[in-house]
Amino acid sequence: MDRSPDPSPEPEPGGGATAREEFAAELTRLREKAGLTVRTLAARVESPGAHTTIGGWFAGQSLPSISSLPLFRRVLDELGVAGPAETGRWLERLADLRRTRTPRAARGVVPYRGLAGFEEHHADWFFGRDRLRDVVVERLLAHGAGFPHLLVGASGSGKSSLLRAGVLPALRGAHGFVPCLITPGRAPATTLSRAVAALTAGPGTTHGADGPGTTHGADGPGATHEVDGPDAARAVDGPDAARAVDGLERWAEREGVRVLVAVDQFEEVFTTCKEPAERDRFLRRLAALPSSRVHVVGALRADFYAPALQEPALATALQRGQIVVGALTPEEIRSAVHGPAAKAGLTVDEGFADVLAADLRDSGVGGLPLLSHALLSTWERGRGAVLTLADYRAGGGMSAAVSASAEEAYAELTEGQRALARTLFLRMVAVGDGVPDTRRVLPLPGPAAAPADGSLDDRAAQVYEVLEWFVDRRLVTLDGDGARITHEALLTAWPRLHGWIEEDRSGHLVRQDLTRDAERWRSADEEPSLLYRGTRLALAARWAERSAGAHELTGPEAAFLAASRTAEEQRARRDRRHTRRLRQLLALLTVLATVAGGLATVALVQRRDAEQQRRVALSRLVAARSERLRGSDLALAAQLSLVAYRTAPTAEARAALTDVSALPAVTRLLAFRGVVQAVALSPDGRTLAAAGLDRTVALWDLRDAARPRRLDTPSPAFADTVYALAFSPDGRLLAAGAGDGTVRVWEPPGPTTAPGGALPSGSVAPTAAIGGQGGAVLRGPASAVYGLAFAPDGGSLAAASADGGGPGGAHRCLGPAGGHPAAGLPRGGAGGRAQPGRPHPRR
Incomplete structure (x- = not known):
């Protein structure tokens, strides 16, 4: 989209048209370019009844008032003025026009700024600080990459004008810096993050006549990218904003520019920001910024030198990068x-x-x-x-010039307007508690939620009328969505305002706390815990009653105070009700104690009966469960029958216990995590062997059948699952067949081992004699061994495996000599099938 005509400064004398006429002509050109009539435009901004007002703007008959700024913004939007930067330039031009109320000012340029400070686009009109400007630029170029620099001077010494109209244009024009100007506001860390994120986001960055990386702000063509407290709320937000600060140097390196982060009104870190954590986060981020591509400079009032020294980051900047802004020489x-x-x-x-x-x-x-x-x-x-x-x-x-101008404006107001002016000016002052007084932003009522026709309620209209009176005289300036005193010099130069502040300083501190706490309460969705109570409520209420403060309260403040009073009254009523209830309860305690004694006796008896009934019911339930498990899990059934009888000796429990006692005892052994594939019992019944998928053989001592004891002896290592186990007839040898076709024979320890470890004559040689610690390894079957059997004399061992061509497998008889097959049964073929488990007769 094409840029809108530049609302440049007022025309030089002799140029013909006045500044207001030029303003109206530029608006008309925009309207004609958009192809809209005044009535059509009024309808498109949803304000058909205001076509006369809008027509007056295009005809040069009037200027938009402060109360009609929301309507003027919508008109600019319909005329194709793109983005907040372009809109801001038009609003700044309008503000300059509204200040030129004298006939002389309306006819030509205004050479002096009055109480208003200089901005970057006023650089051509900024005189008297050339030497100090050059010193600051030289210091920043020489040492700006190492640490932040601070311009320190008294209020009214020209720090802000030097920074904005002196240093920034010099670094931009001669050295290619991209300025990023902020004022800290209530959330300085957030303001900094959003400003940097907006600068690096891209759409507002150009490489034109104003210099590389220019982001046009609200101050006119070529202005720095500026974000202050109120404007920060509309800037780039989110997690990326904080990360943008860390990536500012990389962005500047990529864009081939240098960035100057300028912090004006640095004292707001101590006056406006009330959260120590937010202040510390801002100072740490700012101190980490200086590099070859990013330089940092700020402007600090000397009144706040002591608080600044308490912050380590600022103490370093003051020690190494301080530049004093003193008085002007003749x-x-x-x-x-x-x-x-x-x-x-x-x-x-x-x-x-x-x-x-x-x-x-x-x-x-x-x-x-x-x-x-x-x-x-x-x-x-x-x-x-x-x-x-x-x-x-x-x-x-x-x-007396400032005082005379202020008194002249004040004298032309009505009595009601004077009272309102006093309230408004006091709300634009941050009364210091141990620190100097400063100015602060007064939020404007109504514009954020103005009706479509631009109308406001009576109170808001009165506020705008009074503010406009002082704005036109350069004593008050618009700042974002609020108004503020043009310069803090007015706080002392206007005796009337100074007297308003001093006559009730403690009351103003109470009001400031009330304003801050009411805003916090509203932001927290009217959280009840944030309401005043006790002493704080009494102080606020006394101030409102004593100084007619109730008439000065804003809607949120009045609602907050009323809610606090209501909550306190409800709390008092609850306390009184609580006291009455306590007295009533004390009267009933004697009766209740007597009744409670009797009821306790009854309750004990009933409890004992209920407990007995519960035990009986539980005993019957467990006995029934024991009966159901008797066919599948005899051991658990026996345990449950005993539990049922011990819970209550009911007939069902006795029957279950008697039935289980008639059955043989069963003991469950948990041998392996996997499936058990083979079990063998020694001939004397004293040793039980079991094997399974874990490729080991476990042994139990069964001399006490009710409490089998597992023998902690290592098992020979098998390469595959053990499928078969067999004890020798004398119980001294144990054979195991595995899935890989091997058979191991060894002498297991435990109850079957005879003293001295002697083996019976003619038996298979055990462990050490044949196979070492793992026992004798007998080979012969070519596949898994599924069955083993010793000969009655223990001299031979038969093994059944899955060998052969048929599904039945084959039998082999393994002798004592080296484990080779002694004889083999016929293999299953086409006409027959071997029968596993049946011994083959010896030849």
Whole structure:
């Protein structure tokens, strides 16, 4: 989309059209380009009844008021003004026009800023700080990669103007820096992350005439990318915002630029930010930024030097990167006076600058806003092309110019408007508790939720009317979605405002806490635990009653205080009810104690009966379960019958126990985790052998059949599953056949071993004599051995395997000589099948 016409500064004198006419002409060009009539445009912004108001803007008959800013934003959007940056430029131009209420200001350029600070696009009108600007630029270029730098000076010493209109344009124009300007606000770490994320996101970054990486902000063409407290809420958000800070250097390296992160109003870290964790997170991120591609500079009021030294990151910056912003020299004052005048085609009375220098010294180190306002007042009062001492004196001079302007505006208000002005100005002041007073943003009522026709309720309309009165006189400026005092010099230069602050400083602190806590309560979905109670509620309520503060409360504050009072009253009523109930309960305790004693006796008897019935029922249930298990698990059935009888000696339990006692005893042995494939009992019945899928043979001592004991003896290692076991007739030898066709014979330890380990005559040689520790290994079958049997004399061993061509397998008789087959049965063939398990007669 094509860029909208640049709402550039006011035309030079003699250019013909006034600034308002130029503004209206540019709006008209946008409307004609969009092909819209005024009525069509009014309908598209859903405000058909406001076509007369909108038509006045296009005709140059009127300017959008503060209360109609939401409607003006919608009009710009329909006219194709793309993005918040372009919209911000139009709003800044509108603000400049609204300040030019004197006939002289309306006809030409305004050479002086008054209490308003200089922005980057005012660089051509910024005079008097050339030497200090060059020093700051030189220091940043030389040491900016190592640590942050701080411009430290008194309030009103020109720190912000030096940073915005001096340092930023110099680094951008001559050295290719991309500025990223922020003011900390209530959440400085979040503000920094969002500003960097917005800068590196891409759409707002250009490489045009304003320099590489320019992100046009709300201050006009070529402005830095700026995010302050209110605007931060609309900036890039999410987890990527925090990661963007860590990746800023990589982004600058990739884009081939250098970034200057500039933090104006650094003292807001201590005044506006109330969360220590948020402050610490911001300072740590800022301290980690300096590199060859990223430099950091900030502007800090000297009043907050001591709190800054308490922060390690700031202490390092103050020690190594501090740049003092002191008072102007006489030559610099002369430049600040004559430079803008010459650029505007004006001349200055001889000696005027010297008088200003003398008055500035009397005003103190923070008098630059007073100087600028006095120059503006002198220019506005003049008629010709000369700035005269007479006009300067008529405006009240240096010390009274600001006060005179404020009192002049205040005097033109009605009594109701004056009371409202007092409330609004006090809400734009952050009263310090042990720290200097500062200005703060006052959220504007209504615009965020304004109706489609731009109308507001009576209270909001009155607020806008009063604010507009002071905005037009440059005493108040719009800041995002709020308004703030143009400069903190007004806090002391206007005696009336200073008196408002001092007459009830403690009450203002209570109000500030109430404002903050009401906002937190509303943000937390009206969490009851955040309401005031006790002493805090009493202080807030006393302040509201004593100072008529109830009339100054905003809707959220009034709701918060009312909710706190309601909760406290409900709590008091609950306490009174609780006390009455306690007294009633005490009266009943005696009766209850008597009744409880009798009921306890009855309860004990009933409990004993119920317990007995429960045991009887449980005994019968367990006895029935024992009966059902008798056919499948005799051991468990016997145990359950005993449990049933011990629980309660019912007839069912006795019958189950008697039935199980008549059956042989069964003991379950858990031999292996897998399937048991073979079991063998020694001839004397004292040893049981079992084998299975785990390729081992386990032995049990059965001399106590009720409590078999497993013998902890190592089993020979088998290469495959053991499928067959057999004891010799005398019980001294044990043979095992495995799935790989091997047969092992060994003398198992335990009850079957005779003293001295002697073997019967003619038996198979055991372990050490033939096979070592693993016993004798007899080979012959070519596949799995499924059956084994010793001859009655123990001299031969028969093995049944799966050999042969038929499914029946084959039998082999293994003799004592080396384990070779002694004889073989006929293999199953086409006409016959061997019968496994039947011995083959000897030949």
